[in-house]
Amino acid sequence: MTNTAVEDTAPRSVDRKRFLVRLTIVASGGMFIDGYVLGIVGPVIAAITADLNMSVYGEGLIGAAALIGIFAGGPLGGWLADKLGRKPMFTADLAIFVAGSVLQFFVDSSWQLFLVRLLMGVAIGAEYSIGWPLMAEFAPARLRGRCMSFAEVAWYIGFVAAFVVGYVLMAVDTDWRVILGTSTLPAVLLFLGRLGVPESPRWLMNKGRVEEARQIADTYIEDVADRADITGEQERQGTFGMLFSPQHWRATAFISVFWFCTVTPYFAIATFSASVLSQYGLGEDGLAGAIGVNGVALVGVVVSCLLIDRIGRRALTIPQQWVCAVVLVVIGLWASAPPLVVLACFLIFAFANAMCTALTGVYPGEVLPTEVRGIGTGFATAVSRVGAGLGTFLFPWSMQELGAGTTMLIAAGVCVVGGAVSQVLAPETVGRNLNEISSAGTR
Numbered sequence: 376m377t378n379t380a381v382e383d384t385a386p387r388s389v390d391r392k393r394f395l396v397r398l399t400i401v402a403s404g405g406m407f408i409d410g411y412v413l414g415i416v417g418p419v420i421a422a423i424t425a426d427l428n429m430s431v432y433g434e435g436l437i438g439a440a441a442l443i444g445i446f447a448g449g450p451l452g453g454w455l456a457d458k459l460g461r462k463p464m465f466t467a468d469l470a471i472f473v474a475g476s477v478l479q480f481f482v483d484s485s486w487q488l489f490l491v492r493l494l495m496g497v498a499i500g501a502e503y504s505i506g507w508p509l510m511a512e513f514a515p516a517r518l519r520g521r522c523m524s525f526a527e528v529a530w531y532i533g534f535v536a537a538f539v540v541g542y543v544l545m546a547v548d549t550d551w552r553v554i555l556g557t558s559t560l561p562a563v564l565l566f567l568g569r570l571g572v573p574e575s576p577r578w579l580m581n582k583g584r585v586e587e588a589r590q591i592a593d594t595y596i597e598d599v600a601d602r603a604d605i606t607g608e609q610e611r612q613g614t615f616g617m618l619f620s621p622q623h624w625r626a627t628a629f630i631s632v633f634w635f636c637t638v639t640p641y642f643a644i645a646t647f648s649a650s651v652l653s654q655y656g657l658g659e660d661g662l663a664g665a666i667g668v669n670g671v672a673l674v675g676v677v678v679s680c681l682l683i684d685r686i687g688r689r690a691l692t693i694p695q696q697w698v699c700a701v702v703l704v705v706i707g708l709w710a711s712a713p714p715l716v717v718l719a720c721f722l723i724f725a726f727a728n729a730m731c732t733a734l735t736g737v738y739p740g741e742v743l744p745t746e747v748r749g750i751g752t753g754f755a756t757a758v759s760r761v762g763a764g765l766g767t768f769l770f771p772w773s774m775q776e777l778g779a780g781t782t783m784l785i786a787a788g789v790c791v792v793g794g795a796v797s798q799v800l801a802p803e804t805v806g807r808n809l810n811e812i813s814s815a816g817t818r
Contacts, residue, residue, distance in 0.1 A: 388597060391594075391595055391596065391597040392597065394595050395513065395514065395515075395518075395522070395595075395597070397568075397572075398509075398510065398513055398572065399510065399514075399522050399525055400568070401565060401568045401569045401572065402506040402507070402509060402510045402526060403506075403525050403526040403528070403529035404529065404561070404565040404568065405468075405469070405499070405502035405503075405506045405526075405565065406502070406506070406526040406527065406529045406530040406533070406736075407529040407530065407532060407533035407561065407565075408472065408499070408502075408533060408558060408561055408562055408565065409499045409502065409503075409530055409533065410529070410530035410531060410532065410533030410534035410535075410536075410537065411533035411534065411536060411537045411558050411561065412441055412476075412492075412495060412499065412533075412537075412558050413441055413442070413534065413537075413642070414533065414534035414535070414536075414537030414538055414541075414669070415537035415538075415540070415541050415554060415555055415557070415558065416437065416438050416555075417537075417538060417541065418537075418538060418541025418542045418545055418554070419541055419545060419551040419554050419555065420434055420437065420438060422545065422551045423437060423485075423488070423551050426551065427484065427485045427488070429485050431771050431772060431775065432772070433485055434771060435768040435769065435770070435771050435772065436489060436768060437485065437488060437489060437492070438768070439763075439764040439765075439768040440488075440489045440492035440493050440496060441492045441493070441495055441496035441499060442496060442642070442760045442763045442764035443493060443496060443760070443764050444492070444493040444494060444495060444496020444497040444498075444499065444500060445496045445497070445499050445500035445503070445756060445757070445760040446496075446500065446756075446757045446760040446761060446764065447496075447497055447500060447757070448468075448496060448497035448498060448499060448500025448501045448502075448503075448753075449500035449501070449503050449504050449752070449753035449754070449755075449756030449757045449760065450500075450504070450750060450753040450754055450756075450757050451497070451500070451501060451753070452464060452468060452500060452501025452502070452503070452504045452505050452749070452753055453501075453504030453505070453508075453748075453749035453750040453751065453752050453753025453754070453756075454615075454749065454750045454753065455501070455749075456501075456504060456505045456508060456509075456749035457578075457613050457746065457747065457748070457749040457750050460574050460575070460578055461505055461508060461509040461512070461574060461575045461578055461749075462572060462573065462574040462575070464501065464505045465505055465506065465509060465569055465572060466566065466569050466570065466572075467501075468498045468499075468501040468502050468505060469498070469502075469562060469565060469566040469569060470566060471494065471497070471498040471501075472495055472498035472499065472502075472562050473559065473562045473563055473566060474494075475491050475492070475494040475495035475498065476495060476556060476558045476559040476562050477556070477559055478491045478494075479491055479492075479552060479555040479556045479558075480552050480553065480556040481552070482552060495558075500753070500756055500757070500760070501753075503736070503752060503753065503756040504749050504750070504752040504753035504756055505749065506526065507523060507526065507736045507737075507739065507740045507752055508575070508739075508740055508748040508749050508752055509572075509575055510522055510523050510526070510740065511523060511740030511741060511748065511809065512575040512576070512577040512578065512740075512745065512748075512809070513575065513576075513595065513596065515596070515597060515598045515601050516598070516600070516601060516604075516806055516807065516808050516809075517598070517684060517806065518684060519684070519737075519740075519741070520683035520684045520688070520737055520804075520805065521680055521681070521683055521684050523736055523737045523740060524676070524679055524680045524683050524733040524734070524736070524737055525680055526736055527676045527679075527680070527729075527732055527733040527735070527736060528673070528676050528677055528680050528733075530676075531669065531672055531673040531676050531729065532673060534669055534672075534673075535669045535670055535673055538669060540554070540557060541554055544557075573591050573594075573595060574587075574591065576588040576589070576591040576592040576595075576596070576605050577605055577608050577745045577809070578745060579591065580605060580606070580608035580610075580745075581608050581609070581610060581611060581745045581746055582610065583610040588605065588608075589605075589606070592605050592606075600808070601808070604808040604809065604810055607810045608745055608810070611744075611746045612746065613744075613745075613746030613747040613750065614747070615747075615750055615754075617746070617747050618743075618747060618750070618751050618754060623743065623744075623747070623751075625800055626742040626743060626751075626802075627743075627751060627754065627755070628796075628800065629738070629742075629796060629797070629800035629801060629802075630735075630738050630739045630742065630743075630751070630755040631754065631755045631758040631759070632758075632792070632793065632796045633692070633731075633734075633735065633738070633793055633796060633797050633801070634735045634755050634756070634758065634759035635758050635759045635761065635762040635789075635793070636696070636762070636789050636790060636792050636793025636794075636796070637696070637728065637731055637732050637735055637759075637793055638732065638735065638759050638760075638762060638763045639759075639762035639763055639765070639766040639786075639789050640699070640703065640724075640728070640766065640786035640787075640789055640790060641672075641725075641728050641729075641732065642762075642763040642766050643763075643766030643769075643770035643786065644668075644721070644724070644770075644786065667718070667722060668721050668722060668725045669725065671722045671725045671726045671729075672725040672726065672728065672729035673729070674726065674729075675725065675726035675727065675728070675729030675730045675733075676729040676730065676732060676733045678730060679691050679729070679730045679731075679733035679734070680733060683733065683734070683737070683805070684805060684806070687803050687805040688734055688737065688738070688801065688802070688803055688804055688805060689797075689801050689802075689803050691730055691731060691733065691734055692731050692734050692797050692801050693731075693794060693797045693798055693801060695727040695728065695730045695731040696727075696731055696790050696791075696793045696794035696797060697790075697791075697794045698723065698724075698727040699724050699727050699728050699787075699790040700787045700788075700790035700791045700794060701787075702720040702721075702723045702724045702727075703720075703724060703783045703784070703786050703787035703790065704783075704784065704787045705720050706720050706721070706779075706780075706783045707779075707780045707781065707782075707783035707784035707786075707787060708780065708784070710780055731797075735759070736752075738801075738804070739751055739752040739755050740752065741804045741807075741809060741812050741813075742802060742804065742812055742813060743813055744810075744813040744814075745809075745813075762789070766786075770782070773785070
């Protein structure tokens with residue numbers, strides 16, 4: 376093992392901290408773009424529907440296009456990241472996203488818009504299964520939860536920013552194509568920021584490139600214990616089937632179901648929150664309530680980010696899902712509730728849901744071993760986006776055909792499933808090194 380004790384000078388320690396900050400920013404930037412792309416649809420969907428003469432089903436399909444792309448892009452990007460490395464895929468997926476973002480300026484039919492946003496979704500899906508594993512493999516154990524959950528903070532910032540930008544530009548009669556295309560600028564800046572990011576030393580060690588891995592670890596990893604844990608990586612070939620092996624199937628089931636049940640009700644409600652809240656008498660267009668719901672969600676995920684390495688994962692994962700179920704039941708059963716009561720319930724839901732959503736990207740990077748960390752994260756991403764896509768696609772139909780009360784009760788049921796599965800399978804991973812966690816699974 377390389378002796379690095381004499382190399383830990385103050386200037387080098389500062390450089391390592393700066394690198395961790397940079398990596399956290401450029402990794403979280405992908406989640407900002409994801410939130411922005413998904414959120415920007417809400418303010419312009421009515422204009423798109425009118426301009427392209429779409430039905431309610433077409434409206435839902437456009438809203439879900441990026442989510443469908445994520446379903447394919449997550450496993451594909453994870454598989455490529457496990458096979459080819461984190462570094463090359465970290466920039467390649469952004470290049471694809473930039474191309475799709477630019478194409479939004481030129482679409483003139485619903486099927487073109489669907490295909491473009493599908494392509495962007497594929498790139499975003501790859502981002503989930505590349506950025507989070509890379510962050511997990513560089514972050515120190517004492518800060519890993521905070522570094523990884525910051526990506527969710529960035530996601531909500533992007534989602535809220537999209538609502539604000541979209542409504543401001545719509546107010547001055549900006550073409551919806553230009554509004555959708557505003558995602559190009561942050562994507563280009565993020566692509567440039569990622570150039571030069573090194574390969575994951577854990578991935579290199581897993582591929583037998585030991586000296587290269589040690590050199591990168593010595594250069595960029597600050598804690599001696601974390602560098603020692605990296606040298607414990609074994610050269611192993613990962614396969615998709617390993618996710619369902621006796622050792623890892625519990626971890627796979629947990630991260631997939633937990634993620635599915637957390638994002639499904641949020642995507643459905645938040646994407647169409649303006650129209651939903653207007654139906655409950657909260658303003659003509661529901662804009663203030665929509666921004667309030669998403670703003671409170673941002674506060675919730677920030678709280679989790681600050682607490683995750685202090686109070687642990689389970690405390691931020693389990694109780695919040697039961698709270699979400701209760702408030703949605705109240706909305707669903709109390710049809711005559713005053714508008715302010717409904718708004719309060721939606722705000723509580725948004726806050727509690729965001730708190731546990733902050734863990735959806737943290738857990739996959741921790742409970743799975745290096746050889747399948749990418750494909751495992753991608754699989755969980757795909758499962759979650761099945762729920763998010765179905766929720767977004769079916770939500771307008773459910774509100775119209777089944778009514779708001781029944782729709783909210785269905786969403787509450789999804790939260791109950793997530794809470795029950797998390798209660799049984801969610802592990803506590805705070806402060807533990809990755810080799811220890813992945814070896815134990817969810818046992």
